[in-house]
Amino acid sequence: MDLFEKISSLDRRWIFLVIALSILIPLLFPFTQPLEVSPDVRAVYEALAALPEGSTVLCSFEYGPSTLPEVHPMARSVMRYLFQRDHKVIVMALWPDGLFMSRDILDEIAVGEYQAEYGVDYINLGYKAGNEVVIKSIAESFSRTYPVDTRGQSTTSWPIMHGIENLANIDFIFSLSAGYPGTVEWVQYAADPYNKPMTTGCTAVQVTEVVPYVRSGQCAGILGGLAGAAEFEVLLMEKGWLTELGAGNRGMAAQSVAHLVLVAFIIIGNVAFYVERRRQRKF
Amino acid sequence: MAETVGIWFAAFLTLAIFSFLYKDNPFYKFAEHLFTGVSAAYWMSVAFWSQVHPNLFGNIWWPEAFVRRFLEFTYVWVDHVELDGQIYAANALIDGSLTPEMIQRAELVNDIRVMYYIPLILGILFFTRLVPKIAYLSRWPLAFVMGMAAGLRLYSFLQSNAMEQISATIAPLAGTPTAAEAINNLVVLIGVFTGLVYFYFSREHKGLFGSLSRVGVYFLMVSFGAAFGYTVMARVSLLLGRFQFLIGDWLGTLTGAGS
């Protein structure tokens, strides 16, 4: 077997090994690189920036630990921005594990960094089963959908919920999403029927599903995957809302190397394929 | 203690699953079988506590004595409490504002919704599968579910997947602010149109129709390639997350750094 044949029928475990190394090494020895902010990420920022200070923003957490590396950095940036602009933040989750994600973020950002007051500046309504049905039902009433919050107290007893009967009183929806139910359901059952502005931070996989809604204007911009998170961090830093880049940019180093290694593999594979095919024609 | 054991066990399971990449082995087999058992029971418990307990049990009738006797189990079923002409929210049952003696005297009001006997009956009918003689009764809940799915999805797909997409595709090819925008609109129009031609079943894809359909295939291929390229990034991020766990949380405990 000569070199090209070998490359063409390479045991996939070699590929696995190289991929693992190409992520592990940059993770241990990180570096940063310049980023260009894409228009979709800018659109997210502009939609948020258009909100007057003190608006009520609904943040919904539809992701779990497995997609945490992608969505968590976005959630952090968004929360930082919202608290700096004194928005009131209502947090909920349509995924059971979304609750733990939101708790983690709120503990870190709201409590840790901004000393925001629970029940006044933000509230965590928690997880409710029922997928899009929950969205339809908060369109009618928050207090009936979520009689108690995650602290086990009656939702309406908190000052932040005064005057917030249902979706109509929400100024903006931010969906942090990794699948079903997620951004698509928020567009279909909340933004669309009630004409609410919304935007999304989602996994790169979901981007294809969501992008048609972005193009048609039903969703204002999109933060797609780790790259979206990294770009958003850069943009917030540019605008003075962040003092340092976060996990999004750190991960991008490993991401970049892995991508290029993968592309190199594909190119080598094609060269081998081309050479082999030419040889076959000769005989 | 529980945390340290947990992190070690989690790290072991992580490595056991990764070992599958090399080949099938007892460690993977162990992790796989463990996963099946744990996750089946996990979702069963979650379904019980998030659906059956609040939404079904909470909407059907129970003997008053039972509700009063097992407050910690039934607290989510009670809508409100009336005592001495005063109305308390349901959580007064548990937050200490009512004493046990008061709870015994109070009237516990829970709204019973007759409609919810439908899923109860259908759910029970489903169990007739265990009795071969009347197993066919389990077709009733299946029929209900299928009818519901049909009525629900017919409309929502037509609205979001068809009407809205058509509406978004109808954009001017002339008189746009920039020429680029007109070109982009044209690209989208051609893509959607030829894509639909590709999906046309009841006509032979020959001649002009065939050429249009080929163009449609190219658009589909671009979209598959693009979606694949996009996803690669997400997948790499996942691995990133796992490596971060192994390096940060697990190796962290080894070196005493903890997390």
Add this chain to the structure above:
Amino acid sequence: MKPGNARLAALAVLLCLGAAPAAAQDAPAAPPAPPIDLTAEDTPNDRGHAIALSWVLSPDDDGSGRVTGYSVWRAEHREGVAPADLEWRRVGSHSPGHLGDDRLTHTDVSDNIVNGRPYLYRVRTEGPGGSGEILLPAAIAARAQWFNRARWNMLLAVLVLSGGIMYWIQKAQTSDIYLRPVAGLKAFDEAIGRATEMGNPVLFVPGIMDMDQIETLAGVSILGYVGKMTARYETPLEVPVSRSLVMAHAREVVKESYLQAGRPDLYNDDMIHYLTDDQFGYAAAVDGIMLRQKPAACFYQGKFYAESLILAETGNSIGAIQIAGTASPAQLPFFITACDYTLIGEEFFAASAYLSQDKRSIGSIRGQDVGKLIFMVALILGVFLVSLEAVGIQLPSWLDITALFDVSSGG
């Protein structure tokens, strides 16, 4: 108002307060002027229990901070009782207007609003200096509607498409309909045939979602066909599922297939077995089944998420023929790259009709094509018309094709 402006305005207020502390202490700020022209109407196209309010901003709501918001109050109107004596309840609040808003709107939705009963509203401007209020001049009642008028175009679409499909379902029973070949469907027989030759089982995965998804139902219909083939060839069939309802449904369908193929003796309920509801738990277990039972043909037909590639790559590594079919746009690329054949989107839904050769089902596919034709014509016509408009040619309003497809207002 831009955030910067708001901050400047707030700063200006602070400076003014600082410059005249004595004056500020002596004379408390005057209460803000009330809103103007409060109107109310029953919200259209709903189940009642809702009133839409609208008012013109208070003149003091100019970003100076004198208006911090509005509060909305409701009372049931009673004949002969002065508004002040009614039982008022605060039912909502609204943040101050932004620059450029001429009216603010607030919808009061509550089951406490009884349909048909008259209600009065008042809206208060709230501010540090107190409040000013306006009363709704006449009582208003909420009503439920029997038809959602905003959905007229959806009704039209449902009727036209269903009509077209039903017409062809009828017509198909008497006439032959040509269907173009679909590569993936031809491969079904080949794949099952190969499994038979090798003596290895056929693996069928009907997606990971439950019966409330049409994709799952379509996948199980295809399973019905595969079941007939495996019964005929006496090839073992392995169907792991991740939902109990799907298990029950698939058993009914496969049992029927074996019966129709004349081999009920080969059918066994355990061919279709439940693993776990969990996405990756299921994928891990199916991977295990693949490696240990080495199926020669793998079918993935249904609704899939990220596990698609885990399954397809493992299937590829054991050298099985793989045929996928799904309507999950995000998973199609993975099936396309890792499987031998893939039914894309609509092809997947058409598969059961193709495979069963049932005349009425084939008719429904012809009906789908009619729908496509309508959409294609509408696209061309629509683009032509909006282009004319964009270059400045006035069109009569009945030619406004965008209204026909504008379903966003329908709710």
Add this chain to the structure above:
Amino acid sequence: MLLKRWIPLFILVFVGILTLIHWFVPHDPIGSLGRDFSQFFDIIASFAIILGAANLLKLQSMKISQRKKGWPFNLVTIIAFALTAYVGLNWHSYFGGGHNYLAGTHVNNPDSHFFWVWWYVFTPLSATMYALLAFYVASASYRAFRARNVEATVLLVAGIIIMIGRVPLGQQFTAWLPDSGFWSIFRLERLSDWIYSYPNGAGQRAIMIGIALGVVSTSLRLILGIEKSFLGEE
């Protein structure tokens, strides 16, 4: 025959039509049927899990009693199921004391045993299974991204441009192109954005419209009672 065939068929058709109508009739009680029915579905599906779990346990114990190859692993499944079900259904199962034992809250309480299982067993397993995808996209693309024919080449080129254009390191390749003007559209990040937004968006849209028609037609076949293989006995 009535119970086996006609009543389920009636339920199917009746529920189907009623659910379809509910979209157009906001008036109570029809308007809220969609929400109620979805809720009913979730309840029925939750009931059904018990039957699924019973089936799982039955097959596993069969393998154990027949001493099939690898039977100790089947024992692992049964034990894992039993333990998880115990800490999941018993709402008193906590580390340490001093908890208000409200039924159901243990599912979300970080001090419960159930949470421990979720966090240290369930989560690493599912996240790692998911992470395997990083390797599988690599092997799948290495194998499939070959310029075999025109279609495959189109797929390959679009995929590679996006892959490179989406990461900063890749964007360096075309950083020498001007930032504005005609040539700027060939900068990789712009090109990948463009491909992503327009040709890809168009392809996706065509697929989505096709799917919508497929769903309409399949749903209609169900509502009209044409597709009813689950009722058997044709």
